[in-house]
Amino acid sequence: MASTLAPRPAPAATTEKELRAGRRPLLNRLLSRPELGSLIGAVAVFAVFFALAPTFRQGDSFATVLYAASVVGIMAVGVALLMIGGEFDLSAGVAVVTAALTAGMAGYYLNLNVWAAAGISLLVALAIGFANGAILVRTKLPSFLVTLSMFLMLQGLNIAVTKLVTGSVSGPNISDMDGYESARAVFASSVPVPVLGGVRITVIWWLVFVAAATWVLMRTRVGNWIFAVGGNAESARAVGVPVTRVKIGLFMTVGFFAWFSGMHLLTASGRQQSGEGVGMELLYIMAAVVGGCLLTGGFGSVIGAAIGAFIYGMTTMGIVYAGWDNNWVMFFVGAMLLLAVVVNAWVRRQASKR
């Protein structure tokens, strides 16, 4: 009997079966790219506003669109990575404001250079991310509950602590403090770009972050691990992936981007209002999901999230340029999200079908 079980037999039936299961045509591979749906959506939205709103066609308007996209897009980089890693963060929106307030108050009341205050703020933002991640892996609660709690706590802290320290609901004005000008140059200046005119520096940073995060995700070991912990944490652990460290690291990455966005808010005006940021977390998640990230993790792309943010930027500004009532913005963003989710799911089903 053993003689019939040769080491490497490949009878016709088996080979055929294997071939049939393995082959994926080019079109299918294209369809299974996470960002495809959002790319089509972006082209459609662009075409609509290009046709309807003459202002939309001007270079400096496009720069404004890019700015609106970058504000959401920078955070969407971190949120997309986290979502591919299988979690999401409802506290990301208010954490941005926490970072801005921390830097403002630390700089003003401790009389620090703005960069030193930014350092303190960075530590606080990373600590928030670490707390989210550590509580999550320790308690094994879903990230919805952990980060919802963090969201509510931070929302309360932002206003309560600001009132306690400054006596008002806005943080102190730091625009005349040491280091403010250089911080403003890094976080909130404008860069001249041909055709578009002045482009806000956040747009440049956004592109840099998207490129860096994409490289990490696709070409490094950590990236491999992010997909793995999101796709199947138990399997990942079984082959030696440090699941808890990856998850905590992802939450801290969101913390880093919250710090960066907070520094932008602060240095753009010199003063931070304490009640802002609520609701922004859902826009970040929206951008990531429109860009093809699965809510359940293990699948998605940072480029997709960037396209999602770009769609958001075009929609918010396009409606203004078209002269429509601004209140329609959220309706369209919501409709866009629904459409994107449905299309993404459909495309994935088509791609996995043979």
Place this chain on the structure above:
Amino acid sequence: MTDTTPRSTADTEGAAGTAGAAGGGADAPLLELRGVGKSFGNIRALSGVDLRVGAGEVTCILGDNGAGKSTLIKILAGLHAPTAGSYRVDGEEVAFASPRDALDRGIATVYQDLAMVPLMPVWRNFFLGSEILRKVGPFSRLDVAAMRRITDEELKKMGIDLPDIDAPVANLSGGQKQVVAIARAVYFGARVLILDEPTAALGVKQSGVVLKYVSAAREAGLGVVFITHNPHHAYMVGDHFVILRLGETELDAPRAELTLGDLTHHMAGGAELDALEHELARSEGPDGGPAVPHPTAPADGPA
């Protein structure tokens, strides 16, 4: 995590060599259990189990649900420490603290869930946790080309030729997934493969695919522990058979002393024997000539 990197690069050259050398030199069995028992509080899950696995040998462990198979796997894999008896590797007593320890001694367990991430490409799954890295200035990046090439080569060695190594693992058939998991374990230096019910969720044809690779692994000089509750599958590839019943060894015999009928008889136990003998009479026909693995029918009777 840093320890995986040198291991994987070393294995790039040496994986096949290690397996071959182990097949030739060792006189002590690769893996041996003597009188192993395991109690959880006052519940005795396993007692007095002996097991020997030599290089180029397939030892089948059969047993009904609750017979102690999973406890035995967990002891072999290093997840549980036995509470009685001794566990030897290459004749040397070991006490594994984690599955990683067992892996370092060349004992790799392929679980039923296969420890794969369905949405990730085949090659990423193959190297998950043991990625090949290449330095780029201060950073290190994945050596994608090498990982893809090696994955393809290793799978071809096992007789699987995937047209698209980038396809997510979810697109593979059940049998192919098993084989990818086995190929991965072999590539990363396994000398003993512990296969936990690799054919349980598979159809007839797919089971056949897996059984062929079990046989291929034996030919390559690996020791295989094949856990199953299907005596037909076991008899097709096994050199030695151990039947567990309520945590104890009911039968421990080499292939020469057994027929498929004996094996099924032992698996079935006493009560339903008559009914099963009727079925056995039919299934022994095709098994005289080793053509097609008989589907699960008689073995599933008592389960």
